[in-house]
Amino acid sequence: MNQNVENSLFIRAAQSKQTERPPVWMMRQAGRFMPEYWEIKNKYSFLEMCKTPELAADVTMLPVDLLDIDAAILFSDILVTAEAMGGDLSFEQGVGPRFSNPVRSKADADALRTDVVDKLQYVADAVKETQSRLNGRIPLIGFAGAPFTVLSYLVEGGGTKDFKKTKRLMHNNPELAHLILSKITKVTIDYLNMQIEAGVNALQIFDSWAQALSWDDYEEFSHRYIKEIIAGLNRQNVPIISFGKGSSVFAPLMAEAKPDVISVDWNANLRTLKDSLPAGIAVQGNLDPYIFYADKEVIKKRIYKLFDSMRGVDGYIFNLGHGIMPDFSFDKVKYAVDAIKEYRY
Template sequence: MRPRRVKSAFSPEVAVSAPPLQNDVFLRALARQPTEYTPVWLMRQAGRYLPEYNATRARAGSFMGLATNPDYATEVTLQPLARFPLDAAILFSDILTVPDAMGLGLDFAAGEGPRFAHPVRDEAAVAALAVPDMARLRYVFDAVAQIRHELAGRVPLIGFSGSPWTLACYMVEGAGSADYRLIKTMMYRRPDLLHRILAVNADAVAQYLNAQIRAGAQAGMIFDSWGGVLADGLFQQFSLAYTRRVLQGLLREHDGRPVPVIVFTKGGGQWLDDIAASGCDAVGVDWTVDLAAARERVGGRVALQGNLDPMTLFGGEACIRAEAARTLDRFGAGPGHVFNLGHGISQFTPPEAVAVLVEAVHDHSRRQRRAG
């Protein structure tokens, strides 16, 4: 049965009404407050590793048919929560909805991933870029409102967007890339054009996340998936500066409650201090980062999220339990940790491995608290 449609709070005259949270451990961890255990959720927790997701996607007919239909988006967002006692839900959508709304013609070809019909590669295309009318993304905000309603206060809902740099990578390359040749050529030859793209993206992302917050998202996440392909110095100039611009434009409180924001840069461990100083509430770290060292570096400035290697989930129950415990022990006792993978879950992951992981995180972190 499909969830019941709820009118979006994107309409200014409509407000989301929802019962109080039954489980706020995730939000308390982001605020670096004491929690009875370490909360856990997984990047891409609603996805192809779940057979029920694949069944829903087949009914939708395509990825975009799934992502642009609030009923389907709600259904797949809730699917992992029906299986696992996760501590947060994350909106099912895609980071490329924003450039799609700019008119770049997003398509997901079978077996090829996302592709834009109109990549942004010359002065005319860059000059034509503008922050899209948020009404073109109404389906996202409708989904947020509907998911928040259907959650009925079980756990918080996370909204998200790609970072300005990561969106620009897809917009200039026209698809995924192995070497980022086109966008890096623009960066070195015509940095003025790239700065223009990034400025438009930053303002669009801020408006997009704010609309999600108004529709009911209780936390936000910025995925800087490709920040790690930049050289030191260029990361700060072309990625982090525009993530900071987004953060400066965000609603950090809504309906009388704080709205925490997580920034995740894959491959960004060397810039942990810079990211922590960007104005975010938490920094997501990939599996190459040692959590004990990361915690020492950031002190009490921000919470940390991460960072189990996703491939650990193929190692069997004993391995999963051991690696979950090791990750928790590396962070150590005390507040400010949200357990997650160091990147998105693989589509080939056995669902039973996720069940083991969630149980292991909850059990071991509870023992940590009792021992402390």
Template sequence: MTTTLVRAARSQPVDRTPVWFMRQAGRSLPEYRELRQGNQMLEACRTPDLVTEITLQPVRRHNVDAAIFFSDIVVPLQAAGIDVVIEPGVGPVIAHPVRTQADIDSLPELTAEMMPDITESISRTAAELATRDDTALIGFAGAPFTLASYLIEGGPSRNHEKTKAMMAGAPEMFSQLLAKLAAMSTTFIDVQLSAGAQAFQLFDSWAGYLSPRDYRTHVLPHSQRVFSDLAGHDVPSIHFGVQTGELLPAMSEAGSTVVGADFRVEFTDASTRVQPGQALQGNLDPALLFAPWEALQPRIEQIVRDGLSHSGGHIFNLGHGVLPSTDPEVPGRIVDEVHRISTALLSGDDPK
């Protein structure tokens, strides 16, 4: 059976608006925090028992319409043999940043054989989800530019100055790096789709730091390559970045069936910036989950209404990830409300 989320992602008719949340499997859940005690992030991401359980936790708690594979965007880098750790409170840290032609030439190639645990984790999770009537499994990877920024900067960066310096000062070298990373992202997603994921999302977390011209010139071709190389799987795909309102017209050309809008752009504006008939995902501000329900509920309803008026499909999500201190009861209440409102509106009833 084709799930509601997959149909919405393909802009096909649905009987309700599907919902999932970025970072739904994570620190906002007490059961996640308990399970993660005593193991490092990358260790957890490479342990099938933990990955399967963590991926399924928000499905059980929130009744979301999709599970997002529990992993991290630097997992393919680690799997390829790059020395990377995730430092608590900091993020990914690269032991040997990539800044010269020799550094790029020495980057290893990622193959499926390096990731048997990813295949096992996806297969186990897909088997568990098969017992539910209407829950999709979404795979994911980091986009080439975002991975390049971590490699060049050596870790998270406020301004991405070293990355932009290479992009502007050594564009051919920069392009070679992104081409290698596009191949890694493609392989990582390919393994997930081959093992049973029904859709995937490409995260370009740092693309919003670029101008539209730089994005089109230096980044878009490599993101297009990822979507093009995975087209043979015939599954819906989502492209998302943070602070990318001005980049949505270009991002919509990358080849995804869905474009994610963050909370900084009005949904109705996002609707005019993507390809005609292309589905949209988003875009409730995650900080609003801390507001009283009487203030939050109208925002939910407006996004549902805006989504249903969009020319393509709509997947309800936050405009970024669930914040760690979010009350774990709120996302599930949002799921119920989105389902209630959208079902009523699609049936021609008043949701009040």
């Protein structure tokens, strides 16, 4: 790892070392709240942006250049693994991701391919292109979707509010659910190791829909697979962040998978949760993203209150409890980043 990157605030915090202030990056930091993003998006489809390394690097670099954050996250999507496995993926404006061939039967599951890492080479190329542009300025985070979250999109055929088809599958045919999850897990291990080889400095596993699960179902259908993924990574000096909406509840289980960092939603008291975790696991989070609809002084006050509560903690990365919303004011996000960079413990 580049010496600058190794000594960066982000990597030090992710390794539970002391930092003079919390490092800052934000989920969806290179997204639709930026006019510059739309300049690119209006010329290309979302999947074209993901699959063209130069474009993916262009979008990844936007918050680096415009917000001056402490870590970049590769521009991609959690569903590229599902597409590589055989999902017919499209993105509809205002609707989101769609799979025209949902996975509902044993035959559908058997058709999912697992030897697909070569189909994801464009992501490795995007990592290399982005790292050449970053040139050691700040770390680059790669990522993948967690198996349960990816399964839910494959089974539902897209986004869902009630997870009806997913839960029906889990409860009525758990063997089939586990077959699909096992296949996604294998692909995810290969995919993340490919990103490590390509040069990412950290990885985040996104279990965006974990909060749809009960404790027992999370343990059976999510946690065991995330544990398997983390155990299968060539993670020397590459911190692994585990994120789940539901982390305020599931953090004790998440810790058992031995990530370096747990990213926490905004429902928990972050200091209390951190103090409950085993030593050596850092935390990331957990500002309520919707605070960005408030006035600037309210945003700053809320961030500093969070920071004051984390004073004396080794291993804290600032982030939102989830992602930046498309209608957030860029000006307020930039103001927040600047306020964070002024703070000292």
